[in-house]
Every structure is written in structure tokens, then in C-alpha cells.
Amino acid sequence: MDPTTDNAGQTGNPGDARSSLEALRAEIAKAVVGQDPAVTGLVVALLCRGHVLLEGVPGVAKTLLVRALASSLELETKRVQFTPDLMPSDVTGSLVYDARTAEFSFQPGPVFTNLLLADEINRTPPKTQSSLLEAMEERQVTVDGTPRPLPEPFLVAATQNPVEYEGTYPLPEAQLDRFLLKLTVPLPSRRDEIDVLTRHASGFDPRDLRAAGVRPVASAADLAAARAEVARTKVSPEITAYVVDLCRATRESPSLSLGVSPRGATALLSTARAWAWLTGRDYVTPDDVKALALPTLRHRVQLRPEAEMEGVTADSVINAILAHVPVPR
Numbered sequence: 001m002d003p004t005t006d007n008a009g010q011t012g013n014p015g016d017a018r019s020s021l022e023a024l025r026a027e028i029a030k031a032v033v034g035q036d037p038a039v040t041g042l043v044v045a046l047l048c049r050g051h052v053l054l055e056g057v058p059g060v061a062k063t064l065l066v067r068a069l070a071s072s073l074e075l076e077t078k079r080v081q082f083t084p085d086l087m088p089s090d091v092t093g094s095l096v097y098d099a100r101t102a103e104f105s106f107q108p109g110p111v112f113t114n115l116l117l118a119d120e121i122n123r124t125p126p127k128t129q130s131s132l133l134e135a136m137e138e139r140q141v142t143v144d145g146t147p148r149p150l151p152e153p154f155l156v157a158a159t160q161n162p163v164e165y166e167g168t169y170p171l172p173e174a175q176l177d178r179f180l181l182k183l184t185v186p187l188p189s190r191r192d193e194i195d196v197l198t199r200h201a202s203g204f205d206p207r208d209l210r211a212a213g214v215r216p217v218a219s220a221a222d223l224a225a226a227r228a229e230v231a232r233t234k235v236s237p238e239i240t241a242y243v244v245d246l247c248r249a250t251r252e253s254p255s256l257s258l259g260v261s262p263r264g265a266t267a268l269l270s271t272a273r274a275w276a277w278l279t280g281r282d283y284v285t286p287d288d289v290k291a292l293a294l295p296t297l298r299h300r301v302q303l304r305p306e307a308e309m310e311g312v313t314a315d316s317v318i319n320a321i322l323a324h325v326p327v328p329r
Contacts, residue, residue, distance in 0.1 A: 016225075017222055017225040017226035017228075017229055018226065018229070018277070018278065018280070020217065020218040020219075020222040020226070021043055021046075021047070021218060021222070021226055021278065023217040023218065024043060024069075024072050024073065024217055024218045025039050025040065025043055026217075027068075027071075027072040027214055027215065027217045028042075028065070028068045028069055028072055028214075030068075030212055030213050030214050031064060031067075031068040031071075031206070031209055031212050031214050032061050032064055032065050032068055033061075033188065033192045033195045033196050033199070034188045034189060034191075034192030034193075034195070034196075035060075035061060035065060035185060035188075037183070038054065038065060038183045038184075038185050039065070039069075040275075040278075041181050041183040041295055042065070042066075042069050042157070042183075043278070044181065044271050044274045044275060044278070044292070045155060045157075045180050045181055046153070046155060046223060047223075047226055047227055047230050047274040047277070047278075048180055048230075048267075048270045048271055048274050049153065049155075049227070050155070050179070050180025050181065050267070050270070050271075051136050051155060051156040051157070051158070051178060051179045051180055052155070052156070052157045052158070052179060052180065052181050052182075052183060053121075053158050053159075053160065053171075053176070053179040053181070053182045053183070053299060054066070054157065054158065054159045054160075054183050054185055055159075055160050055161075055162050055182060055183070055184050055185065056159075056161075056162070056184060056185030056186065057161065057162070057187070058161055060185045060186065060187060060188070061185070061206075062159040062185050063117065063119055063159060064206050065185070066115070066117045066157040066159070067079075067117070067206075067209060068209060068214055069115070069157070070115050070117075071209045071210070071214045071215075071216070072214060072215070072216060072217055072218065073114075073115070073216060073217075073218055073219070073223075074216040074218070074219040074220065075114035075115055075153070075219075075220060076113045076114045076115070076151070077113060077114060077115040077116070077117065078110040078111075078113040078115075078116055078117070079110070079116075079117040079119060080110050080116065080117070080118055080119065081119045081120065082118060082119060082120050082121050082122075082123050082124035082128070082129075083120075083123055083124060084123060084124060084125065086124045086128050087128060088127060088128050088130075088131035089109065089131075090109060090128075091109050091110065091111050091128065091131045091132065092109045092111055092131050092135070092141045092143060093106060093107050093108040093109035093111070093112065093141065093143060093148075094106075094107060094109070094143065095107075095143065095144055104144075106143060106144075106146075106148070108148075109141075111132070111135050111141060111150065112141075112148075112150060112151065113151065113154075114151050114152075114153055114154060114155070114220075115154075115155050115157065116154075116155070116156045116157070117157055117158075117159075118132065118156055118157070118158035118159070119158075119159050120159060120160060120161065121158040121159065121160055121171065122160040122161070122168045122169055122170060122171060123168055123169070124169065125169050126169055126172060129169065129171060129172070129175055130172075130175065132156060132175070132178075133174070133175055133178065135150060135154075135156070136156055136175075136178040136179075137178055139152070139154050152220075153220060153223055156179075158179070173258070173302070176299045176300070177261065177263060177264070177299075177300055179299060180267055180270075180271065180296065181271065181292075181295040181296055182295055182298050182299035183295050184295075226277075229277060230273055230274050230277045232282065233273045233274075233276050233277045233281075233282055233283065233284060234282060234283040234284070235269065235273060235283075235284050236283070236284070236328075238328035239269075239272075239284050239285070239286065239289065239328065240269065241328070242286055242289060242325070242327065242328050243265055243268050243269050243272070243289055244265055245325050245326075246260075246265075246268070246289070246293065246297075246321060246322070246325050247259070247260040247261075247262075247264055247265040247268065247297075249321045249324070249325050250297065250301050250317070250318070250321060253301075253317055253321065254304075254307075255303060255304060255307040255312050255317050256301050256302060256303060256304065256307075256317060257302050257303070257304045258300075258301060258302035259301060260297050260300045260301060261300065264296070264297055264300040267296050267300075268289065268292060268293060268296045268297060269284075269289075271292040271295075271296050272284050272288040272289045272291075272292050273288075275288050275291055275292055276288045286327045286328060290322055293318055293322055294315055294318055294319070297314075297318055298314045298315055298318060299314075301314050301317065301318070303317070
């Protein structure tokens with residue numbers, strides 16, 4: 001995805017919801033260099049009330065990206081470092097016995113926040129990974145039979161390393177499908193890497209974003225107003241049919257053993273609407289759908305083993321489908 005090349009949001013008037021979200025993207029750029037598509041993906045996820053999986057090799061600023069997003073928002077944020085010995089209750093919270101009252105009281109876990117950074121989520125066993133399923137889907141946590149609602153807004157930003165598999169537990173398909181977007185965070189270009197080193201040489205400290213000038217520029221109210229405007233973005237029947245045709249084509253691809261579900265089709269329509277609104281339009285075009293197809297669908301398909309052995313990737317299959325399915329006029 002490279003929707004950031006369109007100078008999104010420049011049509012918004014100062015002070016409106018779109019300008020606030022544009023300021024958010026600019027503020028993150030003060031700390032993170034050269035990852036504009038990932039920044040845009042995080043903003044789209046906020047607009048769609050979705051969760052994000054960030055994948056990249058160590059040292060490409062995945063964690064810094066989420067921390068910069070949190071520092072740019074007037075929202076509460078917490079971080080969980082996922083490890084093999086982490087228990088589900090360490091994420092959701094648990095009942096604790098109070099000797100003074102002789103009663104059990106609920107102690108909320110770190111999931112009770114607005115923005116949860118799940119760092120290296122694939123380093124913890126499936127039992128602990130699944131503790132996030134209810135939180136991500138229902139936006140609540142059930143402990144001892146009592147459902148406890150999470151704050152609004154609520155977003156999980158999880159990171160994982162794609163190259164080191166020793167001691168990791170691949171995310172199950174059911175949990176992958178709960179992530180709205182899977183964003184790849186690549187190595188920076190030579191120019192961007194020089195910029196990174198120049199900043200560090202000038203005293204930039206990634207652990208102190210306030211000193212780097214990162215300030216809250218958008219609030220929960222701005223986000224709610226933006227979501228209301230996105231909901232009014234028009235979708236023609238032709239665009240809806242185009243999204244359905246793309247997703248159905250993944251189910252018929254000989255390279256895939258698992259295609260995109262109707263949940264994935266709904267997600268693609270939602271992200272395309274958010275991107276259309278960010279670019280200053282009140283209607284969705286086929287190009288909006290194409291721009292968000294890879295990050296929205298790449299984690300919802302499963303390659304056949306023989307295709308994987310031949311070097312086929314999920315992205316290449318989706319790109320081939322985008323080139324093959326007729327585009328509405």
C-alpha cells in the first residue's frame with residue numbers, strides 16, 4: 001500500500017476532523033522516518049475501529065511507530081511485552097482476594113486502555129494469544145462470568161518478527177482475521193536511513209518523544225467526528241460488487257487453500273471508505289479499493305504448500321487478482 005503519495009487530507013478546512021487526522025500523521029513523522037504507508041494504515045485503522053498487525057525485521061521502528069501514535073493522541077496507552085511465560089490473566093486481569101474485606105475484587109489488566117501495544121505477539125503461546133480474541137472482537141473481557149466493557153476507542157497494535165521462528169507461535173487464522181490490517185514495515189531507503197542517523201547524532205532519543213517535539217494533536221472527540229464523516233462516505237453498488245468479486249476470486253485461486261471470508265470483504269469496504277475520506281472525497285472509487293487491498297487481505301488468505309514452495313506469496317496472488325478482475329467504470 002502506498003496511498004500516502006496522494007497528499008491526503010489537504011482539502012480539509014483548518015480545525016475539522018480531517019485536518020486533525022492529517023496533523024496526527026505529520027506529528028508521527030517527527031519520530032518515525034520513511035514509514036508513511038504504515039502511518040497511514042494506523043490512521044485508517046483508527047477510523048475503522050480496527051486492529052493492526054505490524055510485521056517487520058527487528059530495528060525498523062515498529063514499536064516506536066505505535067508509541068509515536070500514542071503520543072500524538074490524547075488517549076491512554078499501555079504496552080505488553082509478550083513472552084513464552086505470559087499468562088492470559090496478565091493481559092485481561094484477574095480476581096484478587098482482599099484479606100481485609102474477605103472478598104475477591106477484579107484487578108484490570110493492561111488490555112483496559114485505549115491503545116494496547118502487543119509487542120512480539122507471536123512469542124507467547126496460543127492460550128495467551130487467544131486472551132485478546134474477545135477483547136478485539138467484542139471490545140469486552142469476561143472474567144468469572146462477568147463481562148467488563150473496554151474503554152472507547154480501543155485499538156490493538158501488535159508487532160511480530162517475520163524472520164525469526166525459533167521460540168515463536170504463529171497466530172491462528174481466527175485471530176489473524178480479527179486484525180483489520182496487516183502492515184509490513186520494510187527497511188528504510190538509503191536516504192531515510194541517513195536521516196535516521198542524522199537525527200540520532202543530533203540527540204534524538206526514541207525513549208523521550210516529548211523531547212523530539214511529539215505532542216497530542218487529536219482527541220477522542222476528533223476521532224469520533226472523523227468516524228461519523230467516514231460513515232457518510234457514499235459507496236455505489238458497482239463498488240460493492242467490485243469488492244465482492246475480488247474476494248470471491250481469492251476463493252477460486254489455485255494458489256490458495258483459504259480465500260477471503262465475507263468478514264474480509266466487509267473490512268476491505270470499510271478501509272476503502274476511510275481512505276476515500278482521508279483523500280478528501282465523499283465517495284469511494286476502484287482506486288481506493290485497490291490501494292487498501294494488500295494490507296486488508298494479505299493475512300486473510302492461506303497459500304497452498306506447493307505454491308509456497310514455488311515462491312508464490314500472498315501479495316503476488318492478490319496483485320494478480322487485482323489485475324484480472326474487471327474494474328467498474
